[in-house]
Amino acid sequence: MKICVIGGGGAIGGYLAAKLARAGNQVTVVARGATLATIQKNGLTLYMESEPRPIVAQVRAVEKISDVGIPDVIMLAVKAHQIEPIIDDLASIVGPETTLIPMQNGIPWWYFQNLPGPFENFPVETVDAGGQIMKKINPRNVIGCVVYPATYAESPGVIRHVEGNRFPLGELDGSQSERIQKISQMMSDAGFKSPILEDIRSEIWLKLWGNMTFNPISALTHEHLEGICRNPLTKDLARNMMLEAQTIAEKLGVIFRVDVERRISGAEKVGKHKTSMLQDLEAGNNLEIDALLGSVIELGRITNTLTPCLSTVFALTKLLNTKVQASQGRLALPELVLEH
Structure with missing residues (x-):
């Protein structure tokens, strides 16, 4: 297939691009x-513990989206707040038969599209102000996806895979279309696990359940997942945030296949891992707080659900992000080394 990965030099985009290219697809990043x-000089390099040698993929690399052409599949591997500035260029390469796979964390702009009910086609203002993305991208072109792997960009054009290979997929209307079966097979051929789900939105909430709690708590405390889950106060805070979110999601018809305690236990088992938001904070990058938490609070408002814990953590993390961005700096505490 002809595949375009927007954000193909980033952690997830580079991981996808390298493996899809090795599987024989025509990949443009x-x-x-x-x-x-x-990438233009040396190719895209991917290191994986399961591979004895790095994967060096000779992909086509361009700077402008308009230079891509019309691909069969577009993988949109940028953060939610980075979509609106490129929406016109993105729309220009979405042909009638192009499949667009957004790969953002949080509640996506398309959440209520092709979803029968009282909120059908309702714009999620936090991630799509004025519904501008909805207006320019036809939902018929979109397939939902949840991103589970952990990767990071070690240096320009060099990606290191940490763990995981799951990218569940789902049509917005839950159908088992011919195109999603082909894309699922394409992903499988490249070494990914991409099961086709009838309810991609419930899977989004399952991933978001952790992201919307542990990410901002880690940014505020500079603590890793294991530490957050083992401290009684932050563990209780995470639990209360999850329960507020669960109330919202269930009002929207979402079914959680695990309970809160199991979800927290799963996060603890990840160990001393820094969340992506903490890594962004330490690097001085803009935090994904609107997509991960602001969007959930917005859905709380439209479903008449109180969100005291979610709103408090959101306010604190937003202020933290404002301060870091205004100073054009980064915020990292030194590692404590204990002498024995």
């Missing part, structure tokens, strides 16, 4: 700056 130059 959209990247910038040093990352673009490195």
